[in-house]
Amino acid sequence: LFALATCLASVLPRLRADELEASEEDGVLVLNEKNFEVAIKSNPFILVEFYAPWCGHCKQFAPEYAGAAKQLKQANPPIPLAKVDATAELKLAEEYGVRGYPTIRLFIDGRDQEYTGGRTEQSIVTWVLKKAGPPAVQLGEVGAAEAFEKENRLAVVGLFEEATPRAAFEQAARQVEDVMFAYSTAPEVAARYDATVPSLKMFFPHDEQSATFAGSLQDATEIENFVKAYRHPIVTQFSGETAPEIFGDGRPILFLFRDKDEKGESAEKVIRKVATSLERRMLVSIAGSSEPMDQRLMDYVSVDPQELPTARLVTNPMGSMTKYRLEGEVTEDSINSFVGGFEGGRLKPYLQSEAVPASQPGPVHILVGSTFESVVKDPSKDVLVKFYAPWCGHCKKLEPVYTAVAKKLEGVASIVVAKIDATANDVEGVDIEGFPTLKFWRAENKDEPLDYDGDRDVDSFVAWLEEKATHPFTKEQSNTEL
Numbered sequence: 001l002f003a004l005a006t007c008l009a010s011v012l013p014r015l016r017a018d019e020l021e022a023s024e025e026d027g028v029l030v031l032n033e034k035n036f037e038v039a040i041k042s043n044p045f046i047l048v049e050f051y052a053p054w055c056g057h058c059k060q061f062a063p064e065y066a067g068a069a070k071q072l073k074q075a076n077p078p079i080p081l082a083k084v085d086a087t088a089e090l091k092l093a094e095e096y097g098v099r100g101y102p103t104i105r106l107f108i109d110g111r112d113q114e115y116t117g118g119r120t121e122q123s124i125v126t127w128v129l130k131k132a133g134p135p136a137v138q139l140g141e142v143g144a145a146e147a148f149e150k151e152n153r154l155a156v157v158g159l160f161e162e163a164t165p166r167a168a169f170e171q172a173a174r175q176v177e178d179v180m181f182a183y184s185t186a187p188e189v190a191a192r193y194d195a196t197v198p199s200l201k202m203f204f205p206h207d208e209q210s211a212t213f214a215g216s217l218q219d220a221t222e223i224e225n226f227v228k229a230y231r232h233p234i235v236t237q238f239s240g241e242t243a244p245e246i247f248g249d250g251r252p253i254l255f256l257f258r259d260k261d262e263k264g265e266s267a268e269k270v271i272r273k274v275a276t277s278l279e280r281r282m283l284v285s286i287a288g289s290s291e292p293m294d295q296r297l298m299d300y301v302s303v304d305p306q307e308l309p310t311a312r313l314v315t316n317p318m319g320s321m322t323k324y325r326l327e328g329e330v331t332e333d334s335i336n337s338f339v340g341g342f343e344g345g346r347l348k349p350y351l352q353s354e355a356v357p358a359s360q361p362g363p364v365h366i367l368v369g370s371t372f373e374s375v376v377k378d379p380s381k382d383v384l385v386k387f388y389a390p391w392c393g394h395c396k397k398l399e400p401v402y403t404a405v406a407k408k409l410e411g412v413a414s415i416v417v418a419k420i421d422a423t424a425n426d427v428e429g430v431d432i433e434g435f436p437t438l439k440f441w442r443a444e445n446k447d448e449p450l451d452y453d454g455d456r457d458v459d460s461f462v463a464w465l466e467e468k469a470t471h472p473f474t475k476e477q478s479n480t481e482l
Contacts, residue, residue, distance in 0.1 A: 022082065026066035027073065029082035033089055045079045045132045046107045047072075047115065047124075050086040050093055055101040060240055067121035072128060079128055106131055116177060118245050122153045123178040135173035136166075136181035145189050148182050154231050155203045158183040158217070159190045164198045165218065172223035178245075179227055202226070206233040229280040235272050238287035238297060247317045252282040254339065256330065257298060258309035259289055267309035267330040274335045282313075282339070299389065299423035302352040311335065312350075313342050320431040325350035351426040363406035365418040369425035375418065376441050382415050382469040383441045384452070387422040392435040398456060405461040414443070414471035443470035 022029040022039055031039055031048065040046060049065060051058040069081035086093035086101065096105055096112065104115035106128065117127030136158065139145045149155050156176075158169045162185045173181035179202075184190070190197050200213035200223065211230050215222035228250060236242055238255070246253060256271040258264030268286060275284040288294045289305055298305070301312045301323050311326040324347045326338050341347040353369025360366060367375055367385065376383045386402055388395035406417035422432050430439070430449075438452035454464040466473065 025083075026062075027069040027081070028066055029080055031082045031084045031089075031092075033091055036084070036089075036092055039080075039082060040107050040110055043080055043107070044077075044109055045128070047079070047081045047128055048105050048107065048112075049081070049083045050096065050098045050101070050103040050105070051083055052087045052101040053085060054087075057240070058102045061102055061119055064119060064121045064124065064241075068124035068128075071121070071125045075129065075132075079132060081124075108132075118178050119241055123245075126152070126154070126180050127177050129180065130173070130177060135170045136183050139182050139184040139186070139189055141186060142188055142192050145182070145184060145192060148180070149203055152180040153205055154179040156181045156200065156227055157193070157203070158198070158200045159193065159195050160185050160198045168216075168218045168220040168223060169200070171220035172227065175220070175224050176227050176231075179231055200226075202230050204230055232283060234275045234280065234284065236283065236285045238285045238294065239291075240293045242285075243293065243297075246283060246285055249283050251280075252342070253314045253317065254278075254282050254284045254335075255297070255301065255312045255314065256284075256286045256309065257289060257294075257303050257307070257311070258286065258330075264309050270330055270332050270335060271311070274332060274339070277336075278339065281343075296391075299391075302350065302424075302426065311338065313338065313347070319433070320429070323350045323426070324348075349428070351428060352424065353426070354421065354424050362403065363410055363417065364403055365406075365416050367418050367420040367425070369420075369427060372420065372425070372427050375416065377446045378416075379443055379446065380414070382443050382465070382471055384415070384417050384465065385439050385441070386419040387430075387432050387435065387437040387439070388419060389423045389435040390421060395436045398436055401456060401458055401461070404458045408458060408462060409465070409473075412473045414473065415465065415469060440465070440468060442468065445470075 022031055022035045024030065028049075029039060029046075049058075049061075051061075065081060065083070072079040072081060084092055086098045086103070096103070105112040106115055108131070115127070117123050137148070139148060139157070145157065148157070156173070156179055158166065158181070160166060160169075160183055166183060169181070169183065187197075190199075193201055195201065195212075198217050200217060201210060202213070203210050211226075213223065213226050215226060217223070232245065232249065236246060238246065254271075254275075256267060258267045271284060271286065278284065287297055289298060289308055297303075300317075301314055301321075302325070303310060303312060309330050311330060313324040313326075315322045324338070324342055326334065328334050338347075351369055356368055356371055357366050364386075365375065375381075376385060386395075386398070402417070402419070409415050409417055420427070422435065422437070439449040440452060441449045450468060452461075452464065454460045
């Protein structure tokens with residue numbers, strides 16, 4: 001028995017250690033509930049992706065993430081990248097608030113924060129390195145400067161005298177998370193760039209390949225705007241990979257939508273020519289119409305396939321977006337006039353609307369852009385509105401519940417349960433950040449709609465409306481037979 005116990009004692013710890021050791025796939029650690037805590041505690045810095053095997057965005061992201069993992073293994077010290085199958089590791093997914101895929105968290109000494117970088121290999125590497133180290137690295141000699149340029153696709157180099165304040169430079173470096181910053185006070189480094197001191201230069205793989213900052217080195221916002229303007233090409237191709245960077249850029253966006261035919265190619269030549277003259281005052285992007293991401297963008301900024309080639313000018317796409325529509329054909333004169341009208345404040349926002357329905361066939365009132373104001377702003381009604389997209393899976397899942405809510409409240413004359421296709425109708429002043437969005441306009445206050453924050457079942461909807469509505473109603477008024 002003693003011999004058996006000794007044998008078991010020698011084997012069990014080794015088995016536990018084996019279970020705790022994370023395997024690798026393409027250089028990425030594979031974590032689960034058993035080894036997650038050990039991985040987090042044993043690495044001062046570790047980036048973790050929570051993914052779903054069926055998720056298209058995750059599959060698209062996988063090679064970029066693997067490439068970043070290989071690069072960051074070479075960092076000093078190495079920084080591991082890991083992944084968790086959130087559909088299998090439900091406790092971990094719940095603990096870290098995973099609501100969509102991929103969800104990425106950076107752990108620093110065990111404490112996690114949201115990943116806010118881009119979706120390309122280099123943007124992941126840059127973001128992690130900046131979080132793990134100082135906002136800007138010091139270049140002591142020419143060799144270090146050459147290596148810095150070679151290692152970083154987007155690189156900003158500040159050239160200072162020892163006594164020159166660098167606070168604004170470092171503040172900008174912290175704000176721009178996907179571009180590496182460095183500085184030097186060494187005269188030989190400034191000489192390599194044939195630069196006066198102080199000055200700032202940026203290096204990038206597109207267009208001019210380098211640019212010199214002409215603003216104030218004591219103004220962090222000016223530095224930040226300069227770097228953001230040059231981190232993208234003069235014309236950026238729209239895709240799933242570039243979409244987050246395009247929408248997060250901050251400048252107005254001029255989109256060209258075109259097919260790959262003779263008219264489309266002619267329009268693209270026009271846009272590329274005009275883009276050069278814009279001097280990066282706005283971001284210019286070209287999108288097609290055949291890929292799913294192109295079609296989503298067309299829905300989002302209200303482009304009908306029959307219009308192609310055409311252009312849209314968009315501001316604040318991540319918030320209360322404003323859209324402007326090019327009228328007529330894509331020519332050099334029309335685009336210059338379009339941009340000039342926008343910059344001169346002469347353009348009116350484009351608000352699209354479907355045709356007014358001939359009838360209302362069901363319990364849910366169907367809204368379009370042109371009827372929204374008269375129905376929703378009616379001071380005698382409390383109005384609940386669902387903003388949806390036809391392709392949205394969550395919207396489709398909610399539809400039978402929402403219809404049942406409307407059916408249940410048919411007997412309450414003071415309440416309207418409505419819906420609007422937000423991809424085909426625009427409503428000025430309403431901020432839609434995702435689908436479905438549910439907002440409630442109370443009869444007593446039409447200027448401040450409430451966001452629905454209850455559970456998504458019929459009883460929860462009815463109870464929430466009963467609590468929030470201006471005009472009281474009772475359960476007896478609702479249809480209790482459902």
